[in-house]
Amino acid sequence: MKLYDMELSGNCYKIRLLCGLLGIDYERVPIDLMQGQHKAEAFLQLNPRGQIPVLDDDGLLIWDSSAILVYLARQYGGEQWLPLAAPAMATVMQWLSLAQNELLYGLARARAAKKFKRPWDQDQCRQHGRQGLQVLEQRLANNAWLAGPQPTIADIACYPYVALAPEGGVELAEFPAVLAWIERIRALPGYVGMPGIGAD
Amino acid sequence: MKLYDMELSGNCYKIRLLCGLLGIDYERVPIDLMQGQHKAEAFLQLNPRGQIPVLDDDGLLIWDSSAILVYLARQYGGEQWLPLAAPAMATVMQWLSLAQNELLYGLARARAAKKFKRPWDQDQCRQHGRQGLQVLEQRLANNAWLAGPQPTIADIACYPYVALAPEGGVELAEFPAVLAWIERIRALPGYVGMPGIGAD
The missing domain is CATH 3.40.30.10 (Glutaredoxin)
Structure with missing residues (x-):
């Protein structure tokens, strides 16, 4: 592969x-x-x-x-990472969409504008990204993972640009449940890091 | 429901x-x-x-x-609209992503800026949208549907903001395969329209 x-x-x-x-x-x-x-x-x-x-x-x-x-x-x-039942699969899909919307066009674009000088409006992007973080915070305040009782590709899709948000000028201190979730992901067996997020 | x-x-x-x-x-x-x-x-x-x-x-x-x-x-x-085999499901997902990226942040935002006075950069949005249309045109030049031999939710996800693109100032004349695909969708049994796209 x-x-x-x-x-x-x-x-x-x-x-x-x-x-x-x-x-x-x-x-x-x-x-x-x-x-x-x-x-x-x-x-x-x-x-x-x-x-x-x-x-x-x-x-x-x-x-x-x-x-x-x-x-x-x-x-x-297997089904742990993407369940096949309609309600569970749709729930995973909700967070894949958040990852492609608020997180990508908000947090990732803010980072690309700041770090790689891309032509995006940083304030607009940060505001869009914070809206996504609020939705994550609300879910994670009472749940360990985004789309069910165990980690799924929903968590994997959302994690990178959330953890990289400070590189785009969006601090995470006001999102304590998100910060705790980041630590849970880092503790998963087989976890690997990337520059800006923390080493393997 | x-x-x-x-x-x-x-x-x-x-x-x-x-x-x-x-x-x-x-x-x-x-x-x-x-x-x-x-x-x-x-x-x-x-x-x-x-x-x-x-x-x-x-x-x-x-x-x-x-x-x-x-x-x-x-x-x-059933599986016609979202197949379960890994390669086929991933292919559908590719186009769901295009719908959430180039089409939503390009074509739909250009329309929202022009029609509903939203604060997006229209030129940037149109350029992003046209990139998505080029990818669709390339696929549809040799295929009737986006993600396989029959229509799937990939087609349904991409169709609305493509068909509405002219409302955002993006004309479709230079995308003939996309125009032919629009006609195929309109001919599906059970098709319904919306304002700006054509009646039921």
Whole structure:
């Protein structure tokens, strides 16, 4: 299995983290975004969106971090990580959507604007991100995990850009239940870290 | 079954469209966004994000349009609309993600800025939306449907804000395969329309 990857991408880290938790071996293929390698023709053959991560599982190509999480959970993780019953699967999906909305267009864009000089409105992004954190805080105040009694890909999808939020100028001190959840994720067997989040 | 709904919301329309295609009866509960009803305490009890749509299926509450599509497909639609095999499910998920990214933060935001005076950068949104349309065009140039040999919730998730794109100042003439796909969706048995897209 190959992962087209960048060390500092929170979306790529979602995949590395789930692989760590599931004990999946894979080869990392670094893509140099600063050099525009993700917009070169060879890479667009792998992913027409020109984005990382992309997974190559024995010739089967999957792009998009949420889609790769779904693939790995279904193929290698079993129902713990993505339950099949309609209500439980929909609950996981709710948090995958939060990860793609408030967290990606809020927290991750605020970080990209501050750290990588992307042209996003930082105040607008931070406000959007804090709305997502409030929803997480409310859920986690009375529950250990986002989508059921045990960790699922919902937690894996939300964790990276929440834990990286301070790099975008969004502090987490006012979200104590979120901070406790971060510690629970870090304590999972097989956990791996990334720069800005804490070492393995 | 009750759907908390607004007539002009493309995200709500995704649910109405799938219900039409699946032959599901439901009651519409209109939420007045102009009056801020979605941010009132009573509504936040249903959805902490303060957004429509929300589905109430005999007391089971599901928020988020993608999550509701997943719920309805799993509970009432069978594998045609959301296949369970890992590669096929991940393929559907890829397009659900495109719908939540380029289409929602591109096309839908461009429409919201133009039609409802929301504070988004219209040029930035249109550019983001066109990137999504290019990816759709590439897929649909050689395939009738987005995620397999038949329509799935991938098509339902992407269709509304694509069909509404001209309301946001993004014309579709340069995307002929997308226009042909729009016609295929309109021809599905049980299809329903919405204002700006075409009548039932």
